[in-house]
Amino acid sequence: MTNEELILERLDRIETQLAPLVETAGSVKELRDDLIPLSAQAFRLIINELEDIESGFQLEDLLDMIKTVFRSVKTITFSLQQMQTIVDFVTTIEPLLRSSVPQIINYLDDLEQRGVLRMFTAMLDVRAKIAAAYTAEDIDKIGDGAVVLLGLAKKLSDPQAIAFLEKVAEMPGHVDLSQSKDVGPFGLISAASSKEVKQGLGVMMELTKAMGKLKSNGGEAPAV
Numbered sequence: 001m002t003n004e005e006l007i008l009e010r011l012d013r014i015e016t017q018l019a020p021l022v023e024t025a026g027s028v029k030e031l032r033d034d035l036i037p038l039s040a041q042a043f044r045l046i047i048n049e050l051e052d053i054e055s056g057f058q059l060e061d062l063l064d065m066i067k068t069v070f071r072s073v074k075t076i077t078f079s080l081q082q083m084q085t086i087v088d089f090v091t092t093i094e095p096l097l098r099s100s101v102p103q104i105i106n107y108l109d110d111l112e113q114r115g116v117l118r119m120f121t122a123m124l125d126v127r128a129k130i131a132a133a134y135t136a137e138d139i140d141k142i143g144d145g146a147v148v149l150l151g152l153a154k155k156l157s158d159p160q161a162i163a164f165l166e167k168v169a170e171m172p173g174h175v176d177l178s179q180s181k182d183v184g185p186f187g188l189i190s191a192a193s194s195k196e197v198k199q200g201l202g203v204m205m206e207l208t209k210a211m212g213k214l215k216s217n218g219g220e221a222p223a224v
Contacts, residue, residue: 069076111117134142155161183191191197 108117130139156165192201
């Protein structure tokens with residue numbers, strides 16, 4: 001092979017190697033030609049947007065913000081550490097939440113089915129009505145009265161008191177007012193011979209004796 005042929009062969013190889021570079025350069029030129037209009041449009045848009053904030057933005061403010069960030073590096077670091085702690089905590093309790101939340105939902109659904117939640121709602125409505133009808137001073141007085149009533153209820157819980165009240169509650173069922181007649185002094189003397197009247201007078205005497213203790217207390221209500 002002659003020198004000329006070797007030179008031509010090398011030139012062919014160089015041309016083959018340079019062909020991709022030429023194609024790439026052409027692609028880059030086309031990309032540049034496409035990006036130039038887009039870049040100009042983007043710069044115009046940025047300039048227009050900056051004009052809107054020009055009155056509220058000063059370079060000094062940006063510098064102050066940068067200084068504040070540098071001064072607060074420790075605080076920012078601490079905040080990030082606390083956020084990491086919170087993330088770790090949430091990651092730890094997530095399995096527990098997945099198992100407990102359905103149970104809580106089922107429990108609340110059971111309360112709803114049994115009407116417990118509706119009862120709580122009704123109680124809140126009652127409290128709202130009481131707050132609308134009475135002042136705070138009235139509520140305080142009602143509270144004092146409720147304490148006294150609870151003391152009376154405690155006394156009425158005595159077995160003897162309960163038995164007495166039950167018998168008193170049964171009396172209206174044994175009384176027939178349609179059979180009642182006018183009774184004068186002689187009628188009282190005649191009725192006093194009845195066993196039931198004698199028993200009733202005995203009960204009245206015991207009650208009268210008990211009522212006499214009110215006088216000995218000076219007419220004051222017994223202490224609760």
